[in-house]
Amino acid sequence: MKETTPAVTQEQPAKEQMKETAPAVAQKQPALVLEEIHICTAVEDRQPSGVGTVFPDDLDKLYCFTKIAGAEEPTNVYHVWYFGDVEIARVQLPVKAKSWRTWSSKKLNMVLGNGHVEIVSESGDILGKAEFEIQAAEKAEKVEKTEKTGVSEEAKEAPKQQ
Numbered sequence: 001m002k003e004t005t006p007a008v009t010q011e012q013p014a015k016e017q018m019k020e021t022a023p024a025v026a027q028k029q030p031a032l033v034l035e036e037i038h039i040c041t042a043v044e045d046r047q048p049s050g051v052g053t054v055f056p057d058d059l060d061k062l063y064c065f066t067k068i069a070g071a072e073e074p075t076n077v078y079h080v081w082y083f084g085d086v087e088i089a090r091v092q093l094p095v096k097a098k099s100w101r102t103w104s105s106k107k108l109n110m111v112l113g114n115g116h117v118e119i120v121s122e123s124g125d126i127l128g129k130a131e132f133e134i135q136a137a138e139k140a141e142k143v144e145k146t147e148k149t150g151v152s153e154e155a156k157e158a159p160k161q162q
Helices: 004-028 137-142 153-157
Strands: 033-040 042-044 047-049 054-056 062-069 075-083 086-095 099-106 113-121 126-135
Touching: 033 047, 033 113, 033 126, 042 062, 047 062, 062 075, 062 113, 062 126, 075 099, 086 099
Parallel strands: 054 126
Antiparallel strands: 033 062, 042 047, 062 099, 075 086, 075 113, 113 126
């Protein structure tokens, strides 16, 4: 029995150590989930409007609309705007509830080319990204502007071309 006593006392600190490290491991996992992301020409009634991936160079600005879920307490996310591989803006946005819609806008001076927006948590985790392209107005009009992913019914009705 004397042999089992040291083994039990050695196991006990290991169990205690596991209890202490388990919450730290859980905290490292991103709690936030990016449920929606859209590049669009406007946000109306807290919904994206004019959603697309290709936009004409004569627009005033673009918006990045996101819906974030999973925040247990108030936190922040960042919309990091890139044109090509160059970061052009980093916008800090609050997330104040378990389900939160937020957006940023950017005047891009509408240079032709490709860009994207990364959504980054306060801890630095990339939650997702959306890509876009700026084309000459004449060329962009010919491209179907409704290349979308998971757009709500309201947003589908916004870009009408007739």
